[in-house]
Amino acid sequence: MEPKYCTTIRHKKFSVADTLTSGQCFRWTEHEGRLCGTAFGRYVEMEQKGDGLTIHGADQSDYETIWRQYLDLDRDYDEISRIVTEKEPRLADSAEYAVGVHILAQEPWEALCSFVISQNNNIPRIRGIVSRLCLLYGESAANAQLAREEADGHAFPTPQALSEVSEETFKQLGCGYRAAYLTELSRRVADGEFDFDYIKNAPIDEARKMLLSLKGVGPKVAECALLYGFGRLECFPVDVWIRRAMETEFVGGTALIGSEYAGVAQQYIFEYIRRHPERFEKKS
DNA sequence: GTCCAGGATCGGA
DNA sequence: TCCGATCATGGA
Numbered sequence: 051m052e053p054k055y056c057t058t059i060r061h062k063k064f065s066v067a068d069t070l071t072s073g074q075c076f077r078w079t080e081h082e083g084r085l086c087g088t089a090f091g092r093y094v095e096m097e098q099k100g101d102g103l104t105i106h107g108a109d110q111s112d113y114e115t116i117w118r119q120y121l122d123l124d125r126d127y128d129e130i131s132r133i134v135t136e137k138e139p140r141l142a143d144s145a146e147y148a149v150g151v152h153i154l155a156q157e158p159w160e161a162l163c164s165f166v167i168s169q170n171n172n173i174p175r176i177r178g179i180v181s182r183l184c185l186l187y188g189e190s191a192a193n194a195q196l197a198r199e200e201a202d203g204h205a206f207p208t209p210q211a212l213s214e215v216s217e218e219t220f221k222q223l224g225c226g227y228r229a230a231y232l233t234e235l236s237r238r239v240a241d242g243e244f245d246f247d248y249i250k251n252a253p254i255d256e257a258r259k260m261l262l263s264l265k266g267v268g269p270k271v272a273e274c275a276l277l278y279g280f281g282r283l284e285c286f287p288v289d290v291w292i293r294r295a296m297e298t299e300f301v302g303g304t305a306l307i308g309s310e311y312a313g314v315a316q317q318y319i320f321e322y323i324r325r326h327p328e329r330f331e332k333k334s
Numbered sequence: 335g336t337c338c339a340g341g342a343t344c345g346g347a
Numbered sequence: 348t349c350c351g352a353t354c355a356t357g358g359a
Contacts (some may be wrong), residue, residue: 073340165340172339175357226355231342268342289340320340 051095051196053109055117059101061127065150066098069121072321073173074154074278076164076180077206081198088184090116090157093191093203107193122152127314134315138306140299141315148321153314154278158246159239160206161279162261165271166231175224180206182223187211212236231266238264250280257282277313286312291323294330 070078070085078087084095084106094107094117105117118124131145168176185200187207194203213236220229238244249257257280261272273287286307288296296303299319306315323330 169341170339224356270341
């Protein structure tokens with residue numbers, strides 16, 4: 051597929067596969083070693099060999115204006131790893147393990163909506179729901195015909211598009227009790243009640259308060275949306291897995307919470323758990 | 335059949 | 348303020 055853009059990754063430990071399959075977003079699929087999907091209206095396939103990254107379907111302009119920021123390639127994660135480990139030495143294993151995972155700069159609406167769907171749900175099922183929403187209500191990317199899975203070639207639906215979907219339809223698509231949340235959420239956002247650019251730059255507690263005013267958005271979903279969709283790296287989402295880790299590995303709390311890169315540390319912990327689930331299985 | 339998942343809401347103490 | 352029940356759904 052043309053065009054394609056090749057670059058050398060500065061942060062050599064970066065892993066595009068680990069980053070895109072780390073539970074931050076629910077859209078990318080892997081085919082023959084390529085990560086395939088649509089963001090910002092463009093369908094691309096990403097391929098990494100060592101520190102070489104090829105983005106099939108993107109030209110230099112796309113790279114500079116979209117993918118470089120989306121993958122957070124200009125940030126020094128070695129330095130962040132050092133900073134968070136210094137603040138919390140018990141994190142050293144996780145940080146070393148997961149330093150290849152960057153925090154994605156997703157579109158705010160997609161992150162917010164995806165994590166409303168994620169509540170009390172599991173990742174495969176979340177991915178299925180998101181995929182169906184994209185296929186049915188998301189616009190086709192310009193080169194969507196190249197997509198290996200049809201839904202991968204569709205953008206995440208806009209708030210306007212979802213505001214026209216009935217609650218009953220959301221249920222039929224497997225959203226369960228979250229259907230009512232999606233209905234109200236997309237209507238309020240489509241009505242312009244939320245200025246995402248304002249939330250992006252607002253004082254963090256004000257940003258939290260605004261998101262928490264949405265039905266279906268509690269503390270965890272708000273933190274995820276802020277971290278993955280609004281670029282607020284200090285946010286620290288606590289799900290059942292992180293809670294278990296706090297009860298075993300980080301007894302007594304951690305100085306990380308509230309610090310500048312708490313969200314990155316959280317992602318390192320999550321990644322560590324994800325790769326060693328047997329160490330964190332639910333206690334009976 | 336039971337338990338669980340990147341939880342939030344609600345009513346009652 | 349805090350706590351338990353409840354909320355759909357599909358996989359283990």
